[in-house]
Amino acid sequence: MTELPDRRLLLVHAHPDDESINNGATMARYAAEGARVTLVTCTLGEHGEVIPAGLRHLTGTALGEHRLGELTAAMRELGVEDFRLLGGKGRYEDSGMMGIADNDDPACLWQADVDEAARELVEVILEVRPQVLVTYDPDGGYGHPDHIQAHRIAMRAAELADDAGWRIPKIYWNRVPRTVADEAFARLQADLPGLPFGKAAVVADVPGVVADERITTVIDGAAHATAKAAAMRAHATQIEVAEPTAPYFALSNELAQPLFTTEYYELVRGERAAEPGAAKETDLFAGVTLGEAS
Numbered sequence: 001m002t003e004l005p006d007r008r009l010l011l012v013h014a015h016p017d018d019e020s021i022n023n024g025a026t027m028a029r030y031a032a033e034g035a036r037v038t039l040v041t042c043t044l045g046e047h048g049e050v051i052p053a054g055l056r057h058l059t060g061t062a063l064g065e066h067r068l069g070e071l072t073a074a075m076r077e078l079g080v081e082d083f084r085l086l087g088g089k090g091r092y093e094d095s096g097m098m099g100i101a102d103n104d105d106p107a108c109l110w111q112a113d114v115d116e117a118a119r120e121l122v123e124v125i126l127e128v129r130p131q132v133l134v135t136y137d138p139d140g141g142y143g144h145p146d147h148i149q150a151h152r153i154a155m156r157a158a159e160l161a162d163d164a165g166w167r168i169p170k171i172y173w174n175r176v177p178r179t180v181a182d183e184a185f186a187r188l189q190a191d192l193p194g195l196p197f198g199k200a201a202v203v204a205d206v207p208g209v210v211a212d213e214r215i216t217t218v219i220d221g222a223a224h225a226t227a228k229a230a231a232m233r234a235h236a237t238q239i240e241v242a243e244p245t246a247p248y249f250a251l252s253n254e255l256a257q258p259l260f261t262t263e264y265y266e267l268v269r270g271e272r273a274a275e276p277g278a279a280k281e282t283d284l285f286a287g288v289t290l291g292e293a294s
C-alpha cells in the first residue's frame, strides 16, 4: 500500500466554487504545509447562472465542462492537486435551487440514493484515509438541495467507512460565528459605495451562521488571502471578487458579501483539542494521532 502523507484532509462540496468560498484559505494553508488535501465535488454545477456577459452562451453541459475548467484553475491557485468528482465526471447533475423542476430530474444529485452515493465516497475515504472530513451542516449551509445532499452523503459515507476499515477521527461542518458576520456586514455597509456591487447581502444570506459558542475551530488564513481571492476569481461564471485588497465578493445575484480569510468550523465528531487556556482549536488536526498512514 502506498505511503501516505501524515496529515490528510478530505472536503466534500456540492458545486465547483463552494470549496473556494468556504475553505479556500484552509485548503491553501494545509496544502502549503505539505498535508494531503483531497476535494470531492458532487456535481459540475450545470444549472448555475453565468455572470460575464461574454460567457452567457454557456448553458447546461457546456457550463458544467466550463466550470470543471474553473475548478482546475482554482485548485492551481490553492496548491491542491487531488480534486475529484463524486462517482466520476457527470455521475450526478446539479439539482438547481430548491423548489424548481430541475430538482425532479432523475440524474440530479437531489434524486440520488444517498447510500449508493455514499459508497462512491467510501472508496475515496478508504484510499486516502483522512483524519479530518469537512462538509456542510444538515441544511447545507443555506438550503440548496445539492448542499443538503452533499452533507447527507458525506456523513453517511463516514458511517459506512467506520465499518469498512477506516474511522475518520474528526468531522467538521462549515460555520460562520454570528458576531463575526454582524461586524463584517457593518463594515460592508460603510464600504459599499466604493464597491462594484449594487447592493449588499444580509447576514441571513451567509451559509452556516451560528452563535459564537458553537464554533470550535478557527483557521487563520490571512497568509493565504491572496490565494483564496484568486481561487474565487477563477470561478468567474459564479463569483465576482472586488479589487484585490477589498475583502468582498458577489455571486450572480450581485449582492456584496464579506470574503472571509479566517475560516470557522464546528467539530461534530472527535475530541476538541484546543491549546491549554485557549477556547477554540486553531488546527483541524489538533489532537489527531498522526503516523496512522498505511
Ligand SMILES: CC(=O)N[C@H]1[C@@H](O[C@@H]2[C@H](O)[C@H](O)[C@@H](O)[C@H](O)[C@H]2O)O[C@H](CO)[C@@H](O)[C@@H]1O
Pocket (backbone or CB within 6 Å): 015, 016, 017, 018, 045, 046, 047, 048, 049, 094, 095, 096, 097, 144, 238, 251, 252, 253, 254
Ligand atoms: C454558491 C452556490 O452554491 N452556488 C450555486 C447556486 O447558485 C446560485 C443560484 O444560481 C441562484 O439562483 C443565484 O441567485 C445565486 O446568485 C447563485 O449563486 O445554485 C446553482 C444552481 O444549482 C449552482 O450551480 C451554483 O453553484
Ligand SMILES: [Zn+2]
Pocket (backbone or CB within 6 Å): 014, 015, 018, 144, 147
Ligand atoms: Zn454550491
